[in-house]
Amino acid sequence: MKAxxxxxxxxxxxxxxxxxxxxxxxxxxFGGVTGVRQGKVIEFELxxxxxxxxxxxxxxxxxxxxxxxxxxxxxxxxAEG
Amino acid sequence: MKAxxxxxxxxxxxxxxxxxxxxxxxxxxFGGVTGVRQGKVIEFELxxxxxxxxxxxxxxxxxxxxxxxxxxxxxxxxAEG
Numbered sequence: 001m002k003a004x005x006x007x008x009x010x011x012x013x014x015x016x017x018x019x020x021x022x023x024x025x026x027x028x029x030f031g032g033v034t035g036v037r038q039g040k041v042i043e044f045e046l047x048x049x050x051x052x053x054x055x056x057x058x059x060x061x062x063x064x065x066x067x068x069x070x071x072x073x074x075x076x077x078x079a080e081g
Numbered sequence: 082m083k084a085x086x087x088x089x090x091x092x093x094x095x096x097x098x099x100x101x102x103x104x105x106x107x108x109x110x111f112g113g114v115t116g117v118r119q120g121k122v123i124e125f126e127l128x129x130x131x132x133x134x135x136x137x138x139x140x141x142x143x144x145x146x147x148x149x150x151x152x153x154x155x156x157x158x159x160a161e162g
Binding site: 006008018021022024025028030031032033034035036037038039040041042043044045046047048057060061064065066 | 099102106111113115118122123124138145
């Protein structure tokens with residue numbers, strides 16, 4: 001199975017990296033860009049072949065390693081292949 | 082308009098960050114995880130209201146700032162809202 005995990009900062013948590021991108025875009029002449037937020041995507045393959053078990057396993061990975069659940073949200077996509 | 086840009090390392094480019102995640106998952110007891118790749122997602126709002134013009138503008142942003150096209154690929158999602 002293929003897993004894709006999106007990790008994004010929770011609403012309300014300051015995003016200095018996003019702010020830096022916003023300022024850099026403005027400096028390059030790209031006006032009208034607001035609310036820039038930067039997150040990460042982690043993609044990997046799992047030897048687990050049962051989608052439900054894979055989902056549970058990946059949730060566990062998110063809680064233990066991939067996301068800091070105090071300030072980050074995560075979304076999991078499990079696909080065949 | 083809302084724009085979402087996914088930036089991922091090109092196939093064949095070494096991903097030490099992904100490798101570190103893979104090793105950490107293995108150390109935590111999550112076996113059967115291979116090919117970990119880490120990318121980033123940049124989300125923002127555009128004042129541009131024409132989807133086609135927005136697409137062109139965001140492509141330009143990717144080439145100039147958001148992605149290093151020598152080693153990274155990017156994918157753009159433009160949505161109403």
